[in-house]
Amino acid sequence: MARASVKNDVRPVPHGQVAQLVPLLRLRHLGDRVFDYLVPSELAERLSIGSVVSAPFGSRTARAVVVGLGRSENSDIGALRAVEAIEDDIVPAELLSLAHEVAERYLSSLESCLRLVAPPRGRERPAGRARPRNTWVVPAGTPAGDAAAAGAGAGGRRLTAKQSAVLDAIPPEGAAIAALLREVGVGSGVLRTLAVKGLVELRPSSAGETTTAGERLGRSDDRESLQPPRLWPEQEEAVAELLKAYDAPGFAERVLWGVTGSGKTEIYLRLVARALEDGTGAILLVPEIALTPQMIGRVRARFGDLVGVLHSGLSPGERLREYRRIAEGKAPVVVGARSAVFAPVPDVRLIVIDESHDASYKQEEEPRYHVRAVAEMRLRPKGGLLIEGSATPSVESMAQTETRLRLTRRARGSPPTCEVVDMRRQGGGALLAPRTREALAETLRRSEQAIVLLNRRGYAGYVHCELCGHVMMCASCDLSLTYHGGVRRLVCHHCGRTYPQPSICPSCGAAPLVRGAPGTERLDRELRMMVPEGRVFRLDSDVLTSGTRARAVLAAFAETRPAILVGTQMVAKGHDFADVTLVVVADADTGLYVPDFRAAERTFQLLTQVAGRAGRAEKLGRVVVQTWNPDVPCIRMALEREETAFYQQELELRQRLGYPPCADLIRIMTSSRESARAQMGIQFLLERLSAHFRPGEIRGAVRLPVLRGRARWHLLVASDDGRRARALVGQALAQLREPYRRKGVALLVDVDPQSFM
Numbered sequence: 001m002a003r004a005s006v007k008n009d010v011r012p013v014p015h016g017q018v019a020q021l022v023p024l025l026r027l028r029h030l031g032d033r034v035f036d037y038l039v040p041s042e043l044a045e046r047l048s049i050g051s052v053v054s055a056p057f058g059s060r061t062a063r064a065v066v067v068g069l070g071r072s073e074n075s076d077i078g079a080l081r082a083v084e085a086i087e088d089d090i091v092p093a094e095l096l097s098l099a100h101e102v103a104e105r106y107l108s109s110l111e112s113c114l115r116l117v118a119p120p121r122g123r124e125r126p127a128g129r130a131r132p133r134n135t136w137v138v139p140a141g142t143p144a145g146d147a148a149a150a151g152a153g154a155g156g157r158r159l160t161a162k163q164s165a166v167l168d169a170i171p172p173e174g175a176a177i178a179a180l181l182r183e184v185g186v187g188s189g190v191l192r193t194l195a196v197k198g199l200v201e202l203r204p205s206s207a208g209e210t211t212t213a214g215e216r217l218g219r220s221d222d223r224e225s226l227q228p229p230r231l232w233p234e235q236e237e238a239v240a241e242l243l244k245a246y247d248a249p250g251f252a253e254r255v256l257w258g259v260t261g262s263g264k265t266e267i268y269l270r271l272v273a274r275a276l277e278d279g280t281g282a283i284l285l286v287p288e289i290a291l292t293p294q295m296i297g298r299v300r301a302r303f304g305d306l307v308g309v310l311h312s313g314l315s316p317g318e319r320l321r322e323y324r325r326i327a328e329g330k331a332p333v334v335v336g337a338r339s340a341v342f343a344p345v346p347d348v349r350l351i352v353i354d355e356s357h358d359a360s361y362k363q364e365e366e367p368r369y370h371v372r373a374v375a376e377m378r379l380r381p382k383g384g385l386l387i388e389g390s391a392t393p394s395v396e397s398m399a400q401t402e403t404r405l406r407l408t409r410r411a412r413g414s415p416p417t418c419e420v421v422d423m424r425r426q427g428g429g430a431l432l433a434p435r436t437r438e439a440l441a442e443t444l445r446r447s448e449q450a451i452v453l454l455n456r457r458g459y460a461g462y463v464h465c466e467l468c469g470h471v472m473m474c475a476s477c478d479l480s481l482t483y484h485g486g487v488r489r490l491v492c493h494h495c496g497r498t499y500p501q502p503s504i505c506p507s508c509g510a511a512p513l514v515r516g517a518p519g520t521e522r523l524d525r526e527l528r529m530m531v532p533e534g535r536v537f538r539l540d541s542d543v544l545t546s547g548t549r550a551r552a553v554l555a556a557f558a559e560t561r562p563a564i565l566v567g568t569q570m571v572a573k574g575h576d577f578a579d580v581t582l583v584v585v586a587d588a589d590t591g592l593y594v595p596d597f598r599a600a601e602r603t604f605q606l607l608t609q610v611a612g613r614a615g616r617a618e619k620l621g622r623v624v625v626q627t628w629n630p631d632v633p634c635i636r637m638a639l640e641r642e643e644t645a646f647y648q649q650e651l652e653l654r655q656r657l658g659y660p661p662c663a664d665l666i667r668i669m670t671s672s673r674e675s676a677r678a679q680m681g682i683q684f685l686l687e688r689l690s691a692h693f694r695p696g697e698i699r700g701a702v703r704l705p706v707l708r709g710r711a712r713w714h715l716l717v718a719s720d721d722g723r724r725a726r727a728l729v730g731q732a733l734a735q736l737r738e739p740y741r742r743k744g745v746a747l748l749v750d751v752d753p754q755s756f757m
Helices: 093-105 110-117 143-150 161-169 177-184 188-197 233-247 264-277 293-306 316-327 338-342 371-379 434-445 520-530 547-558 599-611 633-639 643-657 675-690 722-742
Strands: 018-023 035-038 051-057 060-069 085-090 134-137 201-204 251-258 281-285 307-310 333-336 348-354 384-390 404-407 417-422 449-453 460-465 482-484 489-491 513-518 536-539 563-567 580-585 622-627 664-672 698-707 710-719 746-751
Touching (some): 093 371, 161 177, 233 251, 264 384, 293 307, 434 449, 622 633, 710 722
Antiparallel strands (some): 698 710
């Protein structure tokens, strides 16, 4: 409990009311402690559980969330400090409960989880300038008009009372949107739902009428997009099954396993439309918001201003404005990256995780949550449908055989042909083999586009001496340095420290250093020697300083013919370019031999995903894969499209080894400036936990590479009873974290880890 003198001008409310706060401060000693504060009488009526307040904390003012009201048994009223101010926004009860559940599930501090659900800080920008007003009408004598008159929606579904009231109020010549909504007393969501059903039409009005950006519901160029395309039989079956699951009471989860280009997005939109018809909300998650502008465009084209967007690329003011639109029910459809799963949608009944296999759905800092688990936590109490969509679902998702829906054909185009280039038989030191260069030249002659993947950034992955074998390493990390030609420096990709490259080996002093493992920077230079200026575009984290920059690169590539897009795994995610007829994988082996039991799965997923970028329209697609290991099963199966065989093989292997989905994993790591302390810390933890687990359930302890000057050790707990394992590990960490901290040892826990570095 915070102890300090009470300010003279603070008047406690009657009965000595006390608010219990969790300060949103990153203080190592804070943990999950709750602090009591007085509520001044002038704030008492506005303050409630979930309120976001400002309160003195030590020598500073902290932003905090109210988690309880009422006088604590140990509260000394005379020693308590007082809440200073209350913000306008509040954490909804549903999200407050979700934060507690996430903290318990992932053994994280409540403070870190409250940060995810707290309203963003910032100053909301004023609404944009006035725009031409739109009108909307129901054309007389059309099937839509007949359906409206009968009070039935598309597909025979009855209209709600609000929808019927809106239709009854529309005069034959149409009406101004804002005026009509005020007259009927409904929100814009009712109108947009009617437009999606085809019962009303949005049209530009006559000159002279204006409306604000907040009132604008659609544009004339959106009208065509309101008419959904015709579905293929497989899509129709999938929509029917998903609607059945959506309409059923309780929580349901489905895996939509569809080949690349099979029309999964259109299926998502049909389900979102149903959620809007029912007056509920939907959240559509994408792996990286900056790389999926097409998804945002398609959702907004269909649902207009009912769509809110949340991601880290927004300015504080933009993020606050979107947050408030969502919380007020003005944007019941939310598109965003990982953190959008916490969007304050008032009544969410549908959550879609697109490209659900992507590793970016796991947060790598506290709280280390996974989106899929949080989405289930959010939907399960009140019921709803969770959809995981992917051409390459995770092995964990594929274990849910009873909830899979399969799409085997593309909505447009046909599967590309695949060709393997065995690099063991290629001469010379060029990064691209002669056969690959020939394929690229042919594509360029036809004025088409190509995508070239190399999942390694920089100019060279490492620099070494061929005489003595010395490799240039970071002084702060046990990692090799990457050479970047743009800055002519050696760079540590973990801590960011840079070094000049010596001309002679600093170990033996007898030979020059050689650059190995070429990266995207070198590949970019090679391609620019083949292609006319301005036709090669690079997409990796070295050139993308913001989401705006990513969109600019993709837009420029989309408008250029011929053109080549080169980059890391970013080029494999969610892109749909009709003129991309060639995909080249410059090195299919980059992720094969990392120390991770998911290495084969991720290689298979990456190859399948990037191959799916070719031939997505009428033109035939082609994939050329360079590899030093053409017979490795995950590479062969990806290129021969043996998906079922691959998943069966992986599941059998995981069963033998006791890895997910056959066991729940918890990773515990110690780190310290002193190697001996980190090792002793993990050994003590190992001895303590071993008494509570069966032989083989605890794996380790293992030394990890030094990062940022800190020695690290870790162990894994693999148990078929995840709840029990989390409880035991949580008890141990709660008792040991503070004693370890005093000795200079940090304890880290990662439930359901996706990375082991």
